[in-house]
């Protein structure tokens with residue numbers, strides 16, 4: 153029995169997402185439900201909250217993109233008290249800080265903090281082709297070669313444990329988008345310009361446009377979130393990473 157007299161299964165599982173982008177919030181909700189972290193019988197509260205990535209608006213390369221996702225989680229950690237019943241406070245290392253924010257249902261602080269950072273990655277022209285660019289060229293050929301789209305997801309229990317990280321798959325962006333990104337546009341703005349859309353990053357995304365809706369940005373991110381949740385589904389196999397979700 154938990155503080156407040158209700159069993160864990162009856163209380164909402166509260167997940168904070170470090171973004172106001174509805175695509176990211178929906179991706180996290182779908183992932184948490186699909187992988188069974190919140191069984192269908194348990195209420196689930198997934199909420200977008202402000203978080204600072206500490207990286208550029210358009211991260212380039214794996215290092216910067218991963219750092220953005222991790223910083224968002226650390227910022228949430230510093231800004232929100234863990235779920236009720238815990239005596240733990242936020243860990244250091246985040247930006248900002250301060251008091252906790254109660255859940256909308258009044259059920260207490262969060263059980264899980266999740267962030268997704270969308271990034272791009274330059275690779276040498278002809279990468280992977282016979283006679284083409286050698287190596288992965290990850291992030292080291294800015295503005296030269298092929299531009300790929302990817303994302304990193306970071307997830308953490310506010311109670312303890314380290315941050316779980318997982319990366320999405322990647323796909324090549326069309327040269328027209330690569331050229332605009334190389335000029336300094338964010339991918340979302342480049343997509344809007346090339347495809348004549350508005351706020352594409354909050355809709356089906358570039359991946360949705362390029363796959364004719366077969367894979368939406370939400371679905372694309374759901375997969376990455378599910379992979380970041382692997383330690384939480386197998387806590388005994390990941391000592392020190394997953395940490396308890398409930399006090």
Ligand SMILES: O=P(O)(O)OP(=O)(O)OP(=O)(O)OC[C@H]1O[C@@H](n2cnc3c(O)ncnc32)[C@H](O)[C@@H]1O
Nearest residue numbers: 171172173269270338339340352353357358359369
């Ligand atoms: O509000 P936040 O959480 O910052 O969400 P965001 O989508 O604006 O920001 P990201 O940092 O995740 O992504 C960096 C940029 O890449 C864009 N982006 C990434 N993936 C995209 C996609 O599939 N379709 C359109 N834009 C995308 C996004 O719109 C941003 O301009």
